[in-house]
Amino acid sequence: MRTQPVLFVSHGSPMLALGDSPYARSLAAFAAALPERPRAVLVVSAHWQTAGPRVASAARPGVLHDFGGFPRELYALDYPAPGDPALALRAAAVLGAEPDPLRPLDHGAWAVLRHLFPGAEVPVVQVSLPRASPADLVAMGRALRAFREEGVLILASGGLVHNLGRVAWSAPDGQAEAWALEAESWFLERIVDGRLEELLDHRDAWPQSHGAAPTTEHLDPVFVALGAAEGPARTVFDGWQLGSMSLRSLAWG
Template identity: 50%
Template sequence: MQTFTQPALFVSHGAPTLALEDSPTARFLDEFGRSQPRPAAVVVISAHWESARPLMATQAAPGTIHDFGGFPRALYSLRYPAQTTAPWLERVRAALSAGGFALEDDAARGLDHGAWTPLMRLYPEADVPVVNLSLPRNLDEAGLRAFGRALRPLRDENILILASGSYTHNLWQMQPDGSEPPAWAREFAGWVDARLLARQDEMLDDWLRQAPQARTNHPSDEHFLPLFIALGAASDGVAPTRIHDDWRYGGLSMALWRFD
């Protein structure tokens, strides 16, 4: 069987309606899943599963968590029947252990919407094994890059790294869908774009102090932090590619970045 080197992706997952809607981001993810070499497995890290230390979900058939409210009823009936097996779990555990990270097991955790909504668009048949990791809050930005660096060898084994969050994420400043992105969002996104393309990783680590309007774009940081795991999983010195860009509700960026 042919083996490919997979990228790491940072996906702005937006609202859970991404699973049902016809939108530029939904169509892009659909086409990306169809057109790219199929991974042997996906390691997913979502902004919606935070933990004090790194955790790995160990259910063979993780449930679908509907961790949201006030959305169309149809969303609550959706299920993403992902599967995994012990060999995939142990391969991820071994890679992180080699990088100096110990994983604790969570035998009950399912897939939250930050994980299953992009997976449903990428692999709608749920026929790619999924390993679900938490976003560890004991790591700062540099630590999360090191965590991603420990996952990097998996890419050469045809394993996709999927970091799911949001490039901008101020839900209190949303405008009617289709509104022009405000200056505070464009300024922040432009600053991050430039730092990523120049691989100024250490400057990115200090984004809260250096990026314009950082707290306006991220009143809390959990949706931005998965980006650092994807960045750490990139090959040294290789600039990422912004493979998709869209804006929803004014200042909600739907940017997707590919790290090779």
């Protein structure tokens, strides 16, 4: 079985789960180009934070519509992918985590997976995002890395720049505020150059850190991806929503 890549997706608004878009087509093209379909997906999302790691272990996890104020059609969406309880228990053992047989997939997971594998045929296991330092999140990714060799795709879902307090409601899709572009450029440059120490110290080293990530839950999944990854990163999609929400998505391997 082929080693699967690591994918970091900036998931943006839940509205991206609906319909066709350049974003959706880019994710679909990424999945279609894989030499071999993954046997399962391990996903870490910004929308399941816990004190310590947990792993969803249900055979049929179902979905959460964990948002409010959106059109009715968004709440009708489902993603009936199977779970993989055996993989979940192995991942929990590797991470020293608690299995959670009741946790459904949140929208940071299923809204992205709808575009990657629209048939919902690939088993999905969600791993929670611990409230931990960037260095500890990198270590978590490294602990999961070996699953890639078993045909498991590791998906981290968040956002390199995600500031709901500075959205520009009139900004056309694809356009960003100058401060947001500058912020993303700083972080992306260090990912590409492998300057991990600066990324780990982003609160002090990144001039736009607090503007790009007022709270870190959307940024944190990229550290899990960096730990699980090997080799250079490549961009899968480059775009923006509402001027302050990056849709930059990256793959390794």
